[in-house]
Amino acid sequence: MGLQSPSLITPEAFLENLPFSPTKLGVSIPQLEFPRGVLGFESHTLFNVSQLGLLVKISCEKPFFIRFYGLPMNLATQQLYEEEDIEALSSAYQLTAENTFIMPFIAGENNNGALELRANLKAPIIIDAITKQAWQHVFSQDRYPLRLILGDAPNLMTLEK
Numbered sequence: 001m002g003l004q005s006p007s008l009i010t011p012e013a014f015l016e017n018l019p020f021s022p023t024k025l026g027v028s029i030p031q032l033e034f035p036r037g038v039l040g041f042e043s044h045t046l047f048n049v050s051q052l053g054l055l056v057k058i059s060c061e062k063p064f065f066i067r068f069y070g071l072p073m074n075l076a077t078q079q080l081y082e083e084e085d086i087e088a089l090s091s092a093y094q095l096t097a098e099n100t101f102i103m104p105f106i107a108g109e110n111n112n113g114a115l116e117l118r119a120n121l122k123a124p125i126i127i128d129a130i131t132k133q134a135w136q137h138v139f140s141q142d143r144y145p146l147r148l149i150l151g152d153a154p155n156l157m158t159l160e161k
Contacts, residue, residue, distance in 0.1 A: 029049050029127070029129060029132050030048065030049055030050075031046060031047065031048055031049060031132065032046075032047045032049055032058065032127065032132055032133065032134045033045060033046055033047075033132060033133050033134070034046075034047060034133070034134050034135065034136070035133060035135070036135060036136075038068075038125075038136045039123065039136055039138070041060075041066055043063055044060040044062075044063070044066060046060065046062075047059060047060045047134075048060070052069070055069045055070065055071060055106060056069065056070050056071070056072050056103065057069055058070065058125075068105055068107075069105070069106045069107070070103035070104060070105050070106055070124070070125055071103060071104055071106055071119070072101040072102075072103045072127065073101060073102055073103070074097075074098070074100070074101060075089070075090070075095070075097040075098075075100040075101060075102050075126075076097035076098045076100075078102055080104075080121060080144075081102065081121075081144070082143070085139060085141070086102075089102070089126060089137060092137075093126055093128070093135060093137075095126070095128055099128065099129045099130050100126065100127065100128055100129065101126075101127040101129060102124050102125070102126055102127075103124055103125040103126075103127060104119045104120055104121050104124045105119070105120040105123070105124065105125070106118070106119055106120075106150075107120070116149060116150075117149075117150040118147045118148060118149050118150060119145075119147075119148040119150060120145075120146055120147065120148075121144035121145050121146075121148055122138060122139055122144045122145065122146045123136055123137065123138040123139070123146070124136070124137060125137075
């Protein structure tokens with residue numbers, strides 16, 4: 001079950017309700033194939049995966065270099081997304097929740113010299129841990145924010161849980 005209401009997704013609730021995978025995703029899955037690429041980079045299909053604290057870095061060098069960061073959560077135990085949306089995802093991609101991760105993007109932006117972290121809950125990455133394939137999924141509902149400001153969030157690149 002998700003959080004109480006989409007309007008109640010706060011930075012504090014985001015960080016407090018993340019049941020992270022017990023395994024290091026970047027260790028167990030060193031590469032991911034994105035059969036359809038990611039939004040804006042459809043020609044990029046093979047990405048390297050590495051772990052940075054709680055964050056996962058996904059990068060690709062061909063046809064040109066791109067990288068992004070995310071927070072992987074097991075689909076079966078996560079608490080940010082509504083159950084009906086998780087069921088629709090599982091059905092659309094023919095996945096079992098136990099072997100699947102959902103990974104919101106995390107971006108950093110310079111805000112007057114301070115790093116401000118933002119989470120994209122609207123268009124997360126869906127990862128099948130068995131086939132090592134991934135897809136970017138865009139939720140059509142407005143219940144998930146595109147740019148949830150985490151503000152003074154801990155440094156997720158070094159934080160361990």
